[in-house]
Amino acid sequence: xxxxxxxxxxxxxxxxxxxxxxxxxxxxxxxxxxxxxxxxxxxxxxxxxxxxxxxxxxxxxxxxxxxxxxxxxxxxxxxxxxxxxxxxxxxxxxxxxxxxxxxxxxxxxxxxxxxxxxxxxxxxxxxxxxxxxxxxxxxxxxxxxxxxxxxxxxxxxxxxxxxxxxxxxxxxxxxxxxxxxxxxxxxxxxxxxxxxxxxxxxxxxxxxxxxxxxxxxxxxxxxx
Numbered sequence: 310x311x312x313x314x315x316x317x318x319x320x321x322x323x324x325x326x327x328x329x330x331x332x333x334x335x336x337x338x339x340x341x342x343x344x345x346x347x348x349x350x351x352x353x354x355x356x357x358x359x360x361x362x363x364x365x366x367x368x369x370x371x372x373x374x375x376x377x378x379x380x381x382x383x384x385x386x387x388x389x390x391x392x393x394x395x396x397x398x399x400x401x402x403x404x405x406x407x408x409x410x411x412x413x414x415x416x417x418x419x420x421x422x423x424x425x426x427x428x429x430x431x432x433x434x435x436x437x438x439x440x441x442x443x444x445x446x447x448x449x450x451x452x453x454x455x456x457x458x459x460x461x462x463x464x465x466x467x468x469x470x471x472x473x474x475x476x477x478x479x480x481x482x483x484x485x486x487x488x489x490x491x492x493x494x495x496x497x498x499x500x501x502x503x504x505x506x507x508x509x510x511x512x513x514x515x516x517x518x519x520x521x522x523x524x525x526x527x528x529x530x531x532x533x
Contacts, residue, residue, distance in 0.1 A: 313430060314447040317419045317437065323394050324372040325353075330417040331366060334358030337414040342395070344402045348374065349395025356385035364388070396440040397421070404433040420447075450515070458512060463505035466491065470502060 319326035329337055335357045342351040355363050364386065367376045375391035397419065401408045406429050409422045423433065437444055459467065469491055474481025482490075488498035 311427070311430070311449055312422060312424045313449050314420065314422050315444045316447055317397065317421060317442050317444045319414070319417050319419060320396070320441045322372065323396055324367065324370040324390075324392055325414050325419075326417040327370065328363055328366045329414055332359040332363050333416045335360065335363050335415075339412040339414070340410060342398055342408075342410065342412070344395055344398040347393065349392050349398045350390070351392070351395070352379075352387065352389050354385055354387050360386050396442060400433065400436040400440050400442060403439075404436045405429060406433045458508055459505050463501060463508075466498065466501050467505050467509075 321327065325337055329335060335355050338354045338356075340352045340354055342349060360381075360383075364376075364378065367373055367388065367390065372392050372394045373390055374393060375389075377389045378386060379389055380387040397408060397412070401423075406423050406425045409424065413420045423430070425433065434444075470476060470482070470487055473487060473490060475484075475487050484499055485495055488495040491498065493501075
């Protein structure tokens with residue numbers, strides 16, 4: 310099972326492509342989304358500049374059949390919407406690969422993450438192609454189950470150390486106090502924490518290494 314990060318260029322005619330391209334200072338984050346028979350429903354938070362123009366364009370876009378402002382301020386708005394062209398949702402539905410939320414969109418490009426087998430990813434690639442969605446692969450890595458990253462004892466000790474203030478600055482709890490509090494030897498406590506911290510740090514660094522540092526390769530659905 311692999312976790313794949315993609316950047317997907319949305320086609321003209323989809324509301325979020327048209328509006329995010331027209332208002333490039335605005336940042337769109339889809340917080341919830343659900344496909345229907347012929348429509349898609351979702352919740353989007355828009356932040357940045359040009360929010361008034363974004364709302365006006367949403368109200369007038371042909372692909373949006375319902376737009377409801379739920380919350381608004383000078384810095385961001387929360388909007389519930391209904392659209393006739395939820396192409397990403399349709400692609401996910403047809404391939405059986407759920408897209409992980411939230412989805413970030415800026416200037417017509419969506420960043421998405423999916424977790425699936427290679428066969429399912431291949432089907433998703435074909436569906437993206439069928440809906441006219443070009444994409445680039447940003448990273449591919451094994452899916453790490455956070456609950457399997459640490460042993461149950463390591464998890465419990467990390468949680469206890471955090472709750473007691475061991476990781477606070479200044480430290481609220483010493484190693485000796487932590488060991489006494491959980492009823493284990495100081496040496497055992499220290500070694501268990503060290504091993505757990507090492508796993509967490511290595512996983513964090515591996516995620517940093519997976520982030521793109523160069524220009525995208527330009528791979529599209531046609532290249533898959």
